[in-house]
Amino acid sequence: MLNMAMVVTTTLVIFILCSQSVAILQKKLQLPSPVTGPESLAFDRNGGGPYVGSSDGRIFKYIGPNEGFKEYAFTSPNRNKTICDGLADFSAVQAKCGRPLGLSFNHQTGDLYVADAYYGLVKVSPDGANVTQLVGPAQANSTKFADGLDVDSDTGIVYFTEASTNFQLKDFQTLITSGDNSGSLLRYDPSTNQTTVLLSNLAVPSGVAVSKDGSFVLVSEYLSNRVQRVWLKGPRANSSELFMLLAGRPDNIKRNSRGQFWISVNSYLGPPGSPRRTMLPGGIKVTENGLILQIVSLGAEYGTQPASEIQEYNETLYSGSLLASYASIFTP
Ligand SMILES: *[C@@H]1O[C@H](CO)[C@@H](O)[C@H](O)[C@H]1NC(C)=O
Ligand SMILES: *[C@@H]1O[C@H](CO)[C@@H](O)[C@H](O)[C@H]1NC(C)=O
Ligand SMILES: *[C@@H]1O[C@H](CO)[C@@H](O)[C@H](O)[C@H]1NC(C)=O
Ligand SMILES: *[C@@H]1O[C@H](CO)[C@@H](O)[C@H](O)[C@H]1NC(C)=O
Ligand SMILES: *[C@@H]1O[C@H](CO)[C@@H](O)[C@H](O)[C@H]1NC(C)=O
Ligand SMILES: *[C@@H]1O[C@H](CO)[C@@H](O)[C@H](O)[C@H]1NC(C)=O
DSSP: OHHHHHHHHHHHHHHHHOEEEEOEEEEEEEOSTTOOOOOOEEOOTTSOOOEEEOTTSEEEEEEETTTEEEEEEESOTTOOHHHHTTOOTTOTTHHHHOOEEEEEEOTTTOOEEEEETTTEEEEEOTTSOOEEEEESTTSSSOOSSEEEEEEOTTTOOEEEEEOOSSOOGGGHHHHHHHTOOOEEEEEEETTTTEEEEEEEEESOEEEEEEOTTSSEEEEEEGGGTEEEEEEOSSTTTTOEEEEEEOSSEEEEEEEOTTSOEEEEEEEEESOTTOTTOEEEEEEEEEOTTOOEEEEEEOOGGGOSSOOOEEEEETTEEEEEOSSOSEEEEEEO
């Protein structure tokens, strides 16, 4: 009975507060062909960008409509341009070339922090030249598949996820049918160079975002269609709770300047197991209390590639995708 009452209340709240809409595609920001996979987007402290990672291990910066994307940095210390440039996703060679996924700037230092699927937590200096591997296979406790990332610019602390300790990105298809829950949420403190585990036994934690006041982080679990909240400060510090259950696969989470969160959620159309299931890419905007403010679907022009990220920046919606050859700009 209690559960039923809660469901009814939640449904009412959703209908009253949220507007459901199809976002209008304004522009596709095309990566240099044949590169794909701008999974996450970041903007620097001068409003430059977006910066995106790609399938061939390079990070590109969007300069403008005429110049498009220009190479900014790469994460692999021994990246061979001849072998790597133009590489497609999910290739075994990718482990040598690097695969930048989650991106976020520390706006105080100008450093770009990257969760690279194969190289772990990597820091790129403001000019893109100095690249330091901070946590990864070289360390005693390696990360096998780093994925989501966010930086608290007030403290410099970096939150990132390890999607799995059993599978790598190249085994993604196996991973998502495995029921794996070996993932974790980690915290890296640049002042001590220490990494600690905040939450473990997660079912492919794909995205992470820290709240505006730094009191909690949200972490999405792709395989269990939910978002958890981990308290960092206050009376509930060090505890976690369910933040939200979703009707689809959550991926990256990004906070906007007002402290609200965009969670990318991809739902499938068609019965489970059917070979022709299509993807319905979209996302939801929620308050710090988990109230849904807006639900958007990215619409037919976007295609049926999953949206790995939806980000609201400067009153504009951007989306990134693990598989598409472009990042997109929308009017919500
Ligand atoms: C924000 O958008 C406005 C209007 O589109 C534009 O003039 C301005 O340059 C943008 N600011 C940044 C930091 O991108
Ligand atoms: C890069 O790969 C190419 C093709 O395999 C090889 O000929 C070249 O020697 C490599 N370069 C370096 C610096 O290893
Ligand atoms: C990059 O590294 C070099 C050598 O360690 C150092 O001299 C230089 O100051 C660094 N640049 C930045 C922007 O960190
Ligand atoms: C932090 O850890 C990295 C990786 O182990 C190491 O290369 C670096 O020198 C360390 N920095 C400090 C300040 O301890
Ligand atoms: C590294 O291993 C130690 C000992 O097993 C453990 O206490 C610590 O939490 C681990 N750290 C990370 C970042 O996995
Ligand atoms: C949370 O954990 C940290 C580190 O273990 C500890 O210093 C702090 O007192 C804990 N806070 C609460 C409210 O339990």
